[in-house]
Amino acid sequence: xxxxxxxxxxxxxxxxxxxxxxxxxxxxxxxxxxxxxxxxxxxxxxxxxxxxxxxxxxxxxxxxxxxxxxxxxxxxxxxxxxxxxxxxxxxxxxxxxxxxxxxxxxxxxxxxxxxxxxxxxxxxxxxxxxxxxxxxxxxxxxxxxxxxxxxxxxxxxxxxxxxxxxxxxxxxxxxxxxxxxxxxxxxxxxxxxxxxxxxxxxxxxxxxxxxxxxxxxxxxxxxxxxxxxxxxxxxxxxxxxxxxxxxxxxxxxxxxxxxxxxxxxxxxxxxxxxxxxxxxxxxxxxxxxxxxxxxxxxxxxxxxxxxxxxxxxxxxxxxxxxxxx
Amino acid sequence: xxxxxxxxxxxxxxxxxxxxxxxxxxxxxxxxxxxxxxxxxxxxxxxxxxxxxxxxxxxxxxxxxxxxxxxxxxxxxxxxxxxxxxxxxxxxxxxxxxxxxxxxxxxxxxxxxxxxxxxxxxxxxxxxxxxxxxxxxxxxxxxxxxxxxxxxxxxxxxxxxxxxxxxxxxxxxxxxxxxxxxxxxxxxxxxxxxxxxxxxxxxxxxxxxxxxxxxxxxxxxxxxxxxxxxxxxxxxxxxxxxxxxxxxxxxxxxxxxxxxxxxxxxxxxxxxxxxxxxxxxxxxxxxxxxxxxxxxxxxxxxxxxxxxxxxxxxxxxxxxxxxxxxxxxxxxxxxxxxxxxxxxxxxxxxxxxxxxxxxxxxxxxxxxxxxxxxxxxxxxxxxxxxxxxxxxxxxxxxxxxx
Numbered sequence: 001x002x003x004x005x006x007x008x009x010x011x012x013x014x015x016x017x018x019x020x021x022x023x024x025x026x027x028x029x030x031x032x033x034x035x036x037x038x039x040x041x042x043x044x045x046x047x048x049x050x051x052x053x054x055x056x057x058x059x060x061x062x063x064x065x066x067x068x069x070x071x072x073x074x075x076x077x078x079x080x081x082x083x084x085x086x087x088x089x090x091x092x093x094x095x096x097x098x099x100x101x102x103x104x105x106x107x108x109x110x111x112x113x114x115x116x117x118x119x120x121x122x123x124x125x126x127x128x129x130x131x132x133x134x135x136x137x138x139x140x141x142x143x144x145x146x147x148x149x150x151x152x153x154x155x156x157x158x159x160x161x162x163x164x165x166x167x168x169x170x171x172x173x174x175x176x177x178x179x180x181x182x183x184x185x186x187x188x189x190x191x192x193x194x195x196x197x198x199x200x201x202x203x204x205x206x207x208x209x210x211x212x213x214x215x216x217x218x219x220x221x222x223x224x225x226x227x228x229x230x231x232x233x234x235x236x237x238x239x240x241x242x243x244x245x246x247x248x249x250x251x252x253x254x255x256x257x258x259x260x261x262x263x264x265x266x267x268x269x270x271x272x273x274x275x276x277x278x279x280x281x282x283x284x285x286x287x288x289x290x291x292x293x294x295x296x297x298x299x300x301x302x303x304x305x306x307x308x309x310x311x312x313x314x315x316x317x318x319x320x321x322x323x324x325x
Numbered sequence: 326x327x328x329x330x331x332x333x334x335x336x337x338x339x340x341x342x343x344x345x346x347x348x349x350x351x352x353x354x355x356x357x358x359x360x361x362x363x364x365x366x367x368x369x370x371x372x373x374x375x376x377x378x379x380x381x382x383x384x385x386x387x388x389x390x391x392x393x394x395x396x397x398x399x400x401x402x403x404x405x406x407x408x409x410x411x412x413x414x415x416x417x418x419x420x421x422x423x424x425x426x427x428x429x430x431x432x433x434x435x436x437x438x439x440x441x442x443x444x445x446x447x448x449x450x451x452x453x454x455x456x457x458x459x460x461x462x463x464x465x466x467x468x469x470x471x472x473x474x475x476x477x478x479x480x481x482x483x484x485x486x487x488x489x490x491x492x493x494x495x496x497x498x499x500x501x502x503x504x505x506x507x508x509x510x511x512x513x514x515x516x517x518x519x520x521x522x523x524x525x526x527x528x529x530x531x532x533x534x535x536x537x538x539x540x541x542x543x544x545x546x547x548x549x550x551x552x553x554x555x556x557x558x559x560x561x562x563x564x565x566x567x568x569x570x571x572x573x574x575x576x577x578x579x580x581x582x583x584x585x586x587x588x589x590x591x592x593x594x595x596x597x598x599x600x601x602x603x604x605x606x607x608x609x610x611x612x613x614x615x616x617x618x619x620x621x622x623x624x625x626x627x628x629x630x631x632x633x634x635x636x637x638x639x640x641x642x643x644x645x646x647x648x649x650x651x652x653x654x655x656x657x658x659x660x661x662x663x664x665x666x667x668x669x670x671x672x673x674x675x676x677x678x679x680x681x682x683x684x685x686x687x688x689x690x691x692x693x694x695x696x697x698x699x700x701x702x703x704x705x706x707x708x709x710x711x712x713x714x715x716x717x718x719x720x721x722x723x724x725x726x727x
Binding site for chain 1: 364365374399400401402403404405406407408409411412413415416419420432433436437440441456458463500501502503530
């Protein structure tokens with residue numbers, strides 16, 4: 001479908017030569033090896049775990065904006081719902097973490113089905129506005145419903161025992177669990193994007209009427225992509241609730257929806273792992289600048305403006321473009 | 326594959342950066358105090374970097390040293406995000422050898438850090454958050470709540486005002502749990518004191534236009550209009566109430582969560598006549614003036630109860646470390662509960678087993694512009710609310726600690 005693309009940066013990567021491929025595989029393994037070894041190297045694991053949760057969130061969001069061209073401005077609703085549902089399942093019902101995460105994923109999927117069904121009937125700014133409006137409704141429910149704890153949030157969520165055996169209160173065990181879910185989630189998204197289904201999504205993004213004329217049921221594809229994105233977002237939210245042991249209103253506000261847009265744009269829309277880098281940068285800044293005594297939102301805003309003005313493809317997008325030349 | 330490889334490499338770099346500062350430090354090092362609060366958002370004036378300054382004052386009073394160990398201060402802006410706060414708190418306790426975390430404005434943040442402190446068996450002293458759950462069902466042996474809580478606010482403003490003749494009330498309540506809790510608690514206090522609640526109206530969180538709510542309050546003819554809300558909602562409501570002539574018309578406005586910082590932000594013209602409860606007012610007696618003026622010299626502003634309370638809590642912590650002869654959290658927590666609290670800000674404070682510091686609160690009324698003689702001369706002290714009345718007893722709090 002790459003013939004349809006006019007922006008070279010967004011075209012799928014061409015088939016690589018054997019030697020180069022080996023070199024790059026080595027790099028991937030180095031990246032994974034770093035994540036595996038990080039806690040042993042004295043890296044503070046809790047920061048890395050939260051970072052991975054948001055990276056997964058941004059990657060799921062990127063599936064919509066990068067490959068279907070849908071800008072959802074209400075993705076925090078799915079993230080927050082995942083966090084609340086997983087947190088509640090783990091805390092009030094005493095579910096094991098894997099079941100709690102599954103509950104988070106299903107809640108994200110279910111909510112995504114409803115919101116998506118309504119929102120994909122419109123395009124462009126109207127689509128974004130509908131997602132924003134519906135996410136505000138979800139926020140209102142989270143604010144009012146007794147089980148979310150209102151503005152206190154859901155506190156002291158137990159991490160529990162994985163499969164009833166492995167105690168996740170152990171930071172290293174938790175880290176391994178988060179890493180596995182994170183890599184599985186990113187790999188699943190990468191597989192989806194590079195499958196025939198992903199090609200159809202890109203075709204819809206590039207030229208919707210032509211896709212319809214080719215016989216594709218565009219609405220159905222959009223809805224499936226929306227639900228997939230929401231499911232992974234729900235997982236990311238649930239994982240975050242287990243890592244930080246809280247689910248709060250911050251997870252579900254429109255500011256969080258905005259933040260994930262920022263992460264994705266900063267890293268590079270429509271690049272497989274741009275959102276991961278974007279999430280890494282935003283979260284690292286928020287964490288590290290916290291003790292500088294300088295207003296963090298101002299700095300992040302400035303970085304965003306600089307990004308939009310100077311490198312519009314995002315960091316990964318620009319590098320890829322530069323390497324192609 | 327190329328993209329994947331590149332991104333992983335870059336992701337790795339970013340992650341490495343993220344972790345560079347997280348190098349472990351020996352726990353036997355200096356006595357380290359962390360002030361974690363909102364320094365850039367809606368509560369930046371309520372506590373903010375001014376609280377950090379207050380903590381510095383307490384440390385300087387100790388000469389920067391306790392038990393021959395240096396006292397270090399770190400601070401961070403949690404941006405009102407409980408996630409960030411809990412990450413920082415964990416990192417401070419685990420990796421950076423922080424012994425006590427204080428301030429903790431925003432109740433979601435305070436509850437989160439309270440739970441982490443329990444898990445890590447480290448001290449936390451909340452001065453900036455209101456939730457009385459901190460020493461109620463969420464209480465824990467290493468957690469303390471210093472300045473004020475929702476109980477003290479409702480007893481203070483509700484009860485004392487009824488005694489002062491404000492016996493009919495109308496509430497403007499923020500439409501979420503904090504607002505309901507405040508309205509419910511205050512209503513109970515008012516009825517118990519012989520007053521009557523004529524009605525209430527709920528407004529959405531972050532309302533810009535209070536006119537219809539204020540008109541209902543005005544029409545109710547209640548003597549007191551209670552604002553069961555916080556932050557921007559409170560200041561907006563007060564500003565618009567001034568425009569509607571509610572206070573000049575004889576009704577009193579009771580800000581249930583209102584401090585000197587808000588009075589300063591609004592100005593006396595808009596804030597005059599507002600009644601509020603605080604645990605500290607700088608121009609109350611010689612000691613409070615001494616602290617207020619020292620604080621003013623450094624920051625060019627007078628402290629409210631949160632900032633003054635942060636000073637008091639850090640000082641109390643250091644005294645407890647000294648008395649315990651070590652910074653072992655169990656020993657320090659025991660000393661904190663044993664020693665009376667006496668400093669420039671707090672007189673004869675007593676810490677209950679649930680971590681609640683009990684001391685006298687004050688019912689204050691914002692002066693008319695004509696009565697204000699000097700800068701920051703904002704309040705008239707209406708009455709003193711004895712600590713025993715202001716705060717819940719251990720049995721009432723619902724905390725299982727003994």
